[in-house]
Amino acid sequence: MAEVKVKKETNVSEAAEVESRIKELCQQFPQGITDQVIQNDMPHLEPQQRAMAINKLLSLGQLDLLRNSSGLLYRLKDTQSVSKMKGSDNQEKLVYQIIEDAGNKGIWSRDIRFKSNLPLTEINKILKNLESKKLIKAVKSVAASKKKVYMLYNLQPDRSVTGGAWYSDQDFESEFVEVLNQQCFKFLQSKAEAARDSKQSPMVQRNSSFATSHEVWKYICELGISKVDLSMDDIETILNTLIYDGKVEMTVIAAKEGTVGSVDGQMKLYRGVNAIIQPTGLVKTPCGLCPVFDDCHEGGEISPSSCIYMTEWLDF
Amino acid sequence: MTVQEVRLCGLLLQEHFGEVVEKVGTLMLKNGAQNLRTILHETGMSVDLVKKSLCVLVQHGACLFISGRKGPGSPTEYRASCDQILRILRYPRYIYTAKTLYGDTGELIIEELLQRGHMTMSSTVKKVADRLTQNMEEGRSMDYSEVSSAFSSLVETHFLQRCPQLGGAAMKEGTAPADAVTPAAPAAPASTAPPTAESFSDCYKVPQVTLIGRGKRQLASEDGEDQRNAKRPRMDSEVHGDEGIYWQVNFERFHLHFRDQAIITAVANKLDQTSSEIVRTMLRMSEVTTSPSATCTKPLSANEIFRSLPAGYNISRPILDQYLTLLVDDPMEFVGKAGESGGGMYVVNMHKALTNLARATLESVVQERFGSRSARIFRLLLRKRHLEQKQVEDFAMIPAKEAKDMLYTLLSQNLVQLQEVPKTPDYAPSRTFYLYTVNQLSTARMLLQNCYKTVANLMERRLFETKDSKRLLEKSQRIEAILASLQASGAEPEQLTEVEEMITAPEKQQLDALRLHINKLDSAENQVDETIFLLESYINSTATSAS
Numbered sequence: 001m002a003e004v005k006v007k008k009e010t011n012v013s014e015a016a017e018v019e020s021r022i023k024e025l026c027q028q029f030p031q032g033i034t035d036q037v038i039q040n041d042m043p044h045l046e047p048q049q050r051a052m053a054i055n056k057l058l059s060l061g062q063l064d065l066l067r068n069s070s071g072l073l074y075r076l077k078d079t080q081s082v083s084k085m086k087g088s089d090n091q092e093k094l095v096y097q098i099i100e101d102a103g104n105k106g107i108w109s110r111d112i113r114f115k116s117n118l119p120l121t122e123i124n125k126i127l128k129n130l131e132s133k134k135l136i137k138a139v140k141s142v143a144a145s146k147k148k149v150y151m152l153y154n155l156q157p158d159r160s161v162t163g164g165a166w167y168s169d170q171d172f173e174s175e176f177v178e179v180l181n182q183q184c185f186k187f188l189q190s191k192a193e194a195a196r197d198s199k200q201s202p203m204v205q206r207n208s209s210f211a212t213s214h215e216v217w218k219y220i221c222e223l224g225i226s227k228v229d230l231s232m233d234d235i236e237t238i239l240n241t242l243i244y245d246g247k248v249e250m251t252v253i254a255a256k257e258g259t260v261g262s263v264d265g266q267m268k269l270y271r272g273v274n275a276i277i278q279p280t281g282l283v284k285t286p287c288g289l290c291p292v293f294d295d296c297h298e299g300g301e302i303s304p305s306s307c308i309y310m311t312e313w314l315d316f
Numbered sequence: 317m318t319v320q321e322v323r324l325c326g327l328l329l330q331e332h333f334g335e336v337v338e339k340v341g342t343l344m345l346k347n348g349a350q351n352l353r354t355i356l357h358e359t360g361m362s363v364d365l366v367k368k369s370l371c372v373l374v375q376h377g378a379c380l381f382i383s384g385r386k387g388p389g390s391p392t393e394y395r396a397s398c399d400q401i402l403r404i405l406r407y408p409r410y411i412y413t414a415k416t417l418y419g420d421t422g423e424l425i426i427e428e429l430l431q432r433g434h435m436t437m438s439s440t441v442k443k444v445a446d447r448l449t450q451n452m453e454e455g456r457s458m459d460y461s462e463v464s465s466a467f468s469s470l471v472e473t474h475f476l477q478r479c480p481q482l483g484g485a486a487m488k489e490g491t492a493p494a495d496a497v498t499p500a501a502p503a504a505p506a507s508t509a510p511p512t513a514e515s516f517s518d519c520y521k522v523p524q525v526t527l528i529g530r531g532k533r534q535l536a537s538e539d540g541e542d543q544r545n546a547k548r549p550r551m552d553s554e555v556h557g558d559e560g561i562y563w564q565v566n567f568e569r570f571h572l573h574f575r576d577q578a579i580i581t582a583v584a585n586k587l588d589q590t591s592s593e594i595v596r597t598m599l600r601m602s603e604v605t606t607s608p609s610a611t612c613t614k615p616l617s618a619n620e621i622f623r624s625l626p627a628g629y630n631i632s633r634p635i636l637d638q639y640l641t642l643l644v645d646d647p648m649e650f651v652g653k654a655g656e657s658g659g660g661m662y663v664v665n666m667h668k669a670l671t672n673l674a675r676a677t678l679e680s681v682v683q684e685r686f687g688s689r690s691a692r693i694f695r696l697l698l699r700k701r702h703l704e705q706k707q708v709e710d711f712a713m714i715p716a717k718e719a720k721d722m723l724y725t726l727l728s729q730n731l732v733q734l735q736e737v738p739k740t741p742d743y744a745p746s747r748t749f750y751l752y753t754v755n756q757l758s759t760a761r762m763l764l765q766n767c768y769k770t771v772a773n774l775m776e777r778r779l780f781e782t783k784d785s786k787r788l789l790e791k792s793q794r795i796e797a798i799l800a801s802l803q804a805s806g807a808e809p810e811q812l813t814e815v816e817e818m819i820t821a822p823e824k825q826q827l828d829a830l831r832l833h834i835n836k837l838d839s840a841e842n843q844v845d846e847t848i849f850l851l852e853s854y855i856n857s858t859a860t861s862a863s
Contacts, residue, residue, distance in 0.1 A: 172715040181713075202590070203638040241713045244696040245688065246679060249647060276582040276648065280677045280850070281843030282763070283684035287770035288844075296773065304773035305780035314833045 018045060018053040023062065023076060032066060032073035091118060095126045099136050099150050104158045106139055106149030142167050165228045179225060180238045185247055187211065187219050188272035210251070210269040213239060214261025232261070239270050249273050286313045317345060317398050320768040325401040327775045329378075332404055336361065337369040344379065344396035351391040370394060375433035377564065403567055405771060405845050410570050414475070421458075421466040424448065426475070426565060434479045434562040441467055474569045479562040572608055575853055579669045582676075583650055587642065590631065594639055595650065597624050598664050609860045611667040617658025648672050667857050674760050674854035677847060681763060682731060689714055690722045694754060697732060702751040723752060731759055757858055764851040771844050778837045785830050792827055795819060 025033050025041060038050060054074065057063040066073040098115050099107055109127065113120050127150060130136045138148045139157050149161060166173055188211055195209035217235040220226065242248035251269045255262035282288040286309040287296075296302045304310065322345045330338035343358050344350060350358075355366055373379035378400045383392040407430050415423035424444040429435055435443075441463045448458035470476045576599045584592035601624050602613035622636050631639070640662055643651035649668045655661040675698065683691035692712050697703060703711070709719040726732040737749040782789065798815055819827070 166713065174713075174715050174718070177713045196588075201635060201638055202588075202642055206642055237713060240711065241692060244692045244699065244712060246691075246695055274585055275676065275680075276586045277673065277676045277680065278585075279684055280680045280847045281840075281845070282677075282767050282770060282847040283681055284843050285770055285774065285840045287773050288681065288766075289685050293766065293769070296769075298776050304776040307773075307777070310773075310777055314836055315829075 015049065015053055015056070018042065018049060019057055022053060022057065022074070026063070026074060026076035030076070032064075032068070032075035034068075034071055034073060038074075091116075091122065092126050092129065094118075095123060096130060096135060099130075100152055102149075102151060104151060104155045104161075106141070106151040106157065106161055108147060108149055112150070142172070165226075165230055165234050176226075177238065177241070180220065180230075180235075181241055181245075183220060183223060183225065184216055184235070184238055185242055185245075185272060187216055188242075188248055188270055192272040206271075209271045211271065212261045213268045213270065216270065217261075232263075236268065239268075242270075246275060247272060286310050318765055318768070320765050320772065321398055321402065322346060324405075324768045324772040324775075325396075325398055327772055327779075328401055328404045331775070331779075333369070333372050336365055337372050340366055340369040341373060341378070341396050341401065344394060345398060345401075349382065349385070349393040349395040351393050353391065355394065376400070377433060402768075405841070406567075406570075406849070408842055409574070409845065410565065410567075413570060413573060414470070417475075418466055418470060420448065421463055422470060425463070425467055425470060429476070429563060429565050434564040436560075436562055437464070437467060440563065471563075474566055475573075476563050477566040477569075479564045568608055571849070571853065572603070574849055575666070575670070576603075578673055578850060579650060579664070579666075582648075582669070582673055583643075586648060587646065590629070591639055591643055593626070593629055594621065594631075594636070594643070595664060597621060597626070598651070598662065600624070602664065609856075611857070611860065612652065612654075612663040612665050615654040615661035615663050618660045618662065619658050621662065622659075670850075670854045670857045671756070673850055675756060677850050678731075678756065678759055678763065682726070686722065686725060689718070690726060693719065693722055694726065694731065697752055697754045698756065702735060702753045704749060704751060708752060727752070730762055733758075757855070760851050760854055764848060764855065767844050767848045767851065771841055771848070774837050774841050774844070778834060781830060781833050781837070785826060788823060788826060788830075791823075792819060 021042060022038060025037060029037070035050075038054075039045075042050075054063065058065060062076065064075045066075055094116050095112060095118070098112050101107075109120070109123060112118075112127075113123055116123065118126075127136070127138075131138065134153050136150050137153050138150055139161055141147045141149050141161050151157065166177060191211050192209040195205045198205060198208065200208075213232055213236050216239060217230070217232050220230060220235060239248060239250070243250055248270050252266050253269060254265060255267035257265055259267065261267055286307070287293060287304075290296065290307075290309060292302050296304065296307070298304060322342060325345055326338055326342040329341040333341075339359055339361070340355060343355060347354075347358070352363075352366065352370075355370075356363060359366060370379060373394075373396065374381065377397070379394055379396050381392050381394050383390075385393055410430065411423055411427050414426035418425075421444060424447055425440060428440055428443050441460055445458040445460050445463045448463070449456070452458065467476070576596075579599065580592045580596050583595045598613065598616055598621060601616055601620065606613045618637060618640060621640070622631075622633055625631060625636070637660070640651070640660065644653045644662070649665055650672070652663050652665045652668075653660060654663050679691055679695055679698075682694045689712070693708055693714070696708060696712050700707075700711070705720065705723060708714075708723060709716050712719060714722070723732065727734060731754070733753050733755055735751040735753055736743065737751060738744070739747040739749070795815060795818055799812060802812060802815065
């Protein structure tokens with residue numbers, strides 16, 4: 001009886017030893033170890049004992065079981081998350097894992113339900129729980145204002161979720177965009193004017209009126225109107241809106257690799273231009289801007305003779 | 317012919333020729349070609365009146381007649397030409413252009429010809445000289461030779477042309493079986509085309525030589541005589557040698573001039589004065605060589621352009637080359653390069669230029685009416701052709717809600733079109749792409765109709781304003797007449813002021829306001845006509861470039 005007891009005791013201490021040894025091994029090989037490695041390290045250990053130790057570690061959540069092409073891999077779980085996950089049940093862990101897999105793009109609660117096969121109410125409870133533990137966070141997507149996506153707490157949301165520099169708290173900062181739009185135009189315009197006043201040959205005049213997107217970017221950065229860091233791409237989107245405003249022209253030229261502001265051997269050049277015509281004659285009349293133009297007929301309720309817009313315009 | 321066009325034509329006819337002609341004209345516009353009997357029946361007016369109004373319309377080229385459309389011997393049919401009537405709207409612009417190009421004489425020649433439809437050269441010259449003399453100081457008079465030289469220079473530059481021989485009617489009757497089909501068929505689509513082509517060979521040059529001789533001969537006998545009294549007998553007795561040769565204003569030539577001006581101004585706005593001067597030179601050089609409907613001018617070498625540049629313009633050869641390269645490089649593509657020979661061959665691309673001008677017009681309409689952000693969306697769609705709503709929001713950097721609003725407004729105004737591309741044949745909304753696009757040509761057509769309606773509205777308003785204060789206007793006219801007669805009879809100053817005071821202060825104020833209103837409406841009509849002209853030329857140019 002006593003013998004048995006002793007054996008069991010040694011067993012317990014032995015088991016603890018094996019566990020710590022396995023953990024050590026895992027720390028040595030952070031990418032994971034196979035069964036073979038443990039076997040080589042502790043040749044005297046019986047397979048049964050080894051299996052028991054691993055099972056215990058797995059159940060404690062200290063070890064991860066991964067499948068590799070060569071077989072099973074054991075890896076030490078992130079201690080931080082382990083400590084965070086303490087006191088959570090399996091369902092919670094599952095949801096956490098799903099959210100973790102989604103990365104910085106986040107995942108919608110409905111997608112979590114599909115992946116985990118848990119009822120929605122359960123998931124909501126778990127999500128609330130995790131959120132209160134500051135393990136995950138909910139981020140409102142700009143794509144759909146009512147759609148919340150979940151991601152790990154420490155992650156920086158992806159551009160597609162936040163909308164990049166143009167959004168703050170899911171709201172499109174149209175004023176910010178307008179200001180940038182005006183500033184970029186001002187920069188290009190002053191450049192074009194300087195070129196026009198330079199009284200050089202026409203070719204030189206035109207070429208000096210061009211500014212690369214890098215120059216515009218630098219100018220905007222130096223102005224310091226933006227609280228967020230803007231990238232070249234951001235500035236190019238702004239410059240594109242100027243093109244659609246008909247105020248700016250763009251040309252692409254080949255640039256030597258490594259030149260400042262060149263992308264893939266291309267450089268985008270922008271310059272301010274003038275409109276080709278004045279506002280056309282039609283819109284100088286009240287009819288050109290009339291909101292009820294289509295309903296206007298002589299003799300009708302709305303007619304040119306009784307038109308109040310026309311009266312106002314004539315008395316102006 | 318749309319409702320708007322007919323309405324505008326009716327108003328124009330009413331304003332220029334009165335209600336009777338308007339009634340006949342509108343009827344013909346609405347119902348197409350008709351014979352005299354039908355017109356009589358439909359209008360319910362007397363034969364005499366209808367005949368007279370048809371005469372007026374024919375005189376102004378606003379009405380054409382074809383005989384024997386339904387076989388030989390069938391009654392002559394009359395057809396009103398809408399385009400011709402709409403040109404009445406542009407009369408002020410023709411006259412103004414003639415004034416800027418040829419001074420007062422040119423202005424009066426064009427004005428007389430426009431007012432009378434067509435005239436012989438001798439009578440035009442006399443009439444213009446009379447009018448000029450009247451406006452001159454006492455004891456001075458206008459030389460006939462000056463007027464006739466102005467006339468011939470207008471002919472030389474093709475602003476005037478000979479009317480097609482109207483004797484053709486008799487000729488047609490003689491060769492009825494052969495001719496019955498041919499004149500009718502081309503007359504249907506483009507009513508003015510066949511007569512101009514017919515008289516093309518001696519349209520500008522041949523009669524002009526003989527007429528210059530006449531003009532000079534008259535001058536000696538004319539000088540110093542009293543015009544009013546001398547005119548009538550001479551008209552009857554003397555033979556000027558140009559009887560039967562009638563002249564009319566060549567609208568097409570004026571339109572070419574307007575088009576060139578529009579292109580030049582656009583270049584000046586976009587690039588600079590010097591570039592516009594170069595384009596002007598190119599256009600002037602190709603005026604004679606290029607047919608009016610061509611999409612491009614004939615290629616011009618840089619050397620030729622250099623030689624033809626105005627002497628005052630100090631542009632050296634290398635600078636000219638640079639300017640030409642800049643013009644070719646410009647994304648508006650007004651000028652294109654056709655080859656390398658002769659220092660580079662260059663053309664002015666009319667079709668591209670008109671397309672760009674029309675596009676700018678459309679953009680400006682959207683911009684003014686819906687704001688610059690909608691204009692951004694509109695331009696974006698013009699550039700990228702087809703876009704989904706999400707893409708529009710992203711490219712234009714406009715918040716989704718606003719962008720949606722603007723897109724739908726543009727869509728409801730037919731400025732933007734929607735193209736559905738279903739993934740499955742059931743057109744289920746969830747499986748369909750909705751692509752927004754802008755069709756420039758159809759949008760231009762729609763805006764043109766809007767322009768017609770706008771002009772008609774402005775005219776209606778003008779008529780309304782004048783009708784409203786008709787009594788006041790009549791009163792002021794009467795008083796002015798009294799004043800003039802009193803002044804002529806040498807009345808006392810007290811008497812004059814007494815008469816002047818018959819118009820009270822508030823009445824005077826009202827009159828001033830009315831004058832201001834009428835001027836404003838008039839100038840607005842002319843401005844809208846500029847838009848009409850651009851859109852019309854663009855639409856016509858797409859028709860020619862397609863065929």
